[in-house]
Each structure stands twice: as structure tokens, then as C-alpha cells.
Amino acid sequence: MVIKRTALLAAFQQADSAVYFATADGQHEYFGFGQVATLMNPSLTELADFQAKQSLPIFGGLPFFSNQHDQVGLMSGYFVVPAWVIDYPTGTTWGRQPKDLARAVEPPKKIRLLEQHDETDWVSRMTAVVDEMQRDRAKEKVVLGMQRELIFDQPLEPGQLIADLARQQPQAYRIVIKRRSELFVSATPERLVAVNGRSFATAAVAGSIRRGNDSKTDEQLAKQLQHDPKNLHEHALVVRRLKEQLMPVADLNYPCKPRMLKGPQIQHLYTPIAGKLKAAVSLVDLIRVLHPTPALGGVPREWALDTIRDLETSQRGLFAGPIGYMLPDGRGEFVVGIRSLWAQDRQVRLFAGAGILAASDLEQEAQEIRLKMSVMMKLVEGQVKHG
């Protein structure tokens, strides 16, 4: 029997536990329903042990910091083995299809935004770190995040989020993880790592500018970014680190100059890095090697991570963490959980960050962060009733 996409969206709306992962290349759109096993707050070792016991696909995410233990729910890290998974474009399924996938579809209801809280002191809070980087040039980069809290009168509708994500962000990875009254949603352009046998791929995505309103302005903005020393340096730090970490385990292919990666709101410098693993290295091992890349951490790594812990007022949880799936044959892909939100019932948190260097203008960085947040703001706006 052919399953309609609308039935999957309705089932997502109604399920207690469901996952959605669409790849940026449009090749795969996984929907998973129910749960045969779950893993909360895992270490990478626990995740590898958990995976070894499963014969069905696994979906979920690791928190950005593995050692922050006061996170709640999804944000502490969560993996699920759904009872049934379908890759919609290919029709491949795993597990047993539930008999009554979805009851009748209800029309989406509109919700009201009651409160919005922003980090209005972000620029002043981050000033000292730019001074520190100017004094000590060994401190090259730190990616600092900002969060926004939204309170609605009703919860977001996840089925509708999936439909709107596909329309609004077709060239991004699109992820929705639902666990009872919690949702984690991301429309991220950034692959952490994909593995297929001995082939693997990762990417450096760092250095950003807005999109132009017409193709001429857009091209000018791209040129400006491609010649901007601060952004080129910020990007080069990520490429350098990825190469250093991967050279020992793989033969690598990559372009010598960054390309452009364009989303509807923002464009980035982009260096795809692919290769062949010299020995069988698992996806979990590659996450251990790569996360956090300087695209979301910084250089030097430990100083940057301490700085993030000290200066960000809200914990990252899954924000900027590795989010992905693993299939029983060892194939799989993890992305970086940015352009993301976490919803707990009627309460929603948005996260975005920017790479800070000694040459950064913090007002401009704050503006860039708000631009990155507009990806999730636009998504939730789609459900909001005005007036």
C-alpha cells in the first residue's frame, strides 16, 4: 500500500515518540514512529554499545558538552530506535508498520506568541573576550551563542513544522525529534560527518553574510565574503583543524578555495572534505574525533570551550551538538544542530551563534546571530495568529 506524505505528517502530529531527518541533498527523508529502545544522556561509548545491540535504525542527538549533567529531557542527549522507519523518497522501510498510522487529520490551528525574552546584554557581556583575543593572538577563535525564549499559548504543531521546513529550507538538513511534549527542530546547512562503508564526507561551514535581494547584490555580497580577511581566517581555522584530525585516519579530497553555500537568509564559505578511511572507523569514532569543530567551538579548543561555558548564560544542550542517524548496515550521517529550537510544551528556545575573532565587531556579530535565528523565527511565525 502506498503511504501518503500527509498521513505521515498527521501521524507525526499524533505520535508520542517520532523522528524526522531529511538530508540536504533531497535523497532521503526518514520518518520514524514509536520506540523499541531509547538512550538518554549517553556518552559516545554508551552510544556505540547501544548501537551494537540494535537491528533497526537509530536517531537522536548528543549534547554539545558531554559533561554538563544538569540538562533536562531531550537536551541531555537522546537516541531512539523507532518501531517503524520509512525513507519516504525511496520507500525503504525498517521494522513493523503500525496498523493505525494516523487518525483523521485536523486542520492546523493558529497559536499566539505571549512573551519573548532576548539576551539584550550579549554585546557588553562578550566585549572582554575580544579584548583578551586582541592581547593574546594565540586565542584565535571562539563561537559564542545567544538564546531567545518564546512563550506561546499552545504548543507548536510538529506535523506542520515538517511541511513548512520542506518549503522554507529545502537546501538544509531538516530535523524534528519529538519526545512527548518536547521537540528539537533544526534546519542546519552543516554536515558533521557522513559514512558509507569506507567513504566519508565532512564539511567546513564558517564565515557568513546575508543574501542579497537580487542576484547582482547577492553576487556582490558573496564576493565581499570571499575577500574578507576576518571571514577567510575564520574559515581557514576550521579547514585546518578538520585536515589535521582526519589525515591520520583517511585519504582526503577537498577544493583548495572555499565555495559558497547558500540558504534563503544567509550564505557561507564552504569547503566540502571527502575521502576514504584507511581502516574501518565507525561513525561514532569519527564524531569523537571531530566534535566540536572550530565551526562551533574554537581555537585553541580547551580555551574556547571554557570561554563558552563561562560566557553563555543558558546551557547549549543539543544546540550545536551532533544530531543524526545510523542505519543497521553502518551507514549514517550526523549534522551540527544549529538554526535550531527546543520546545517544551508552550515554551520555546532558539539558539544561534557566531565565530568571534580579535577582529570582530560585536554589534555586527549580534546582527549575524539574529539573522541565523530568523530561520527558526520564520518557521514558528508560520503557526502564529496575528492581531
Ligand SMILES: C=C(O[C@@H]1C=C(C(=O)O)C=C[C@H]1O)C(=O)O
Ligand atoms: C553558530 C552558528 O553557525 C556557525 C557559525 C558560522 C559563522 O560564524 O560564520 C557559520 C556557520 C556555522 O558554523 C549558528 O548558526 O548558530
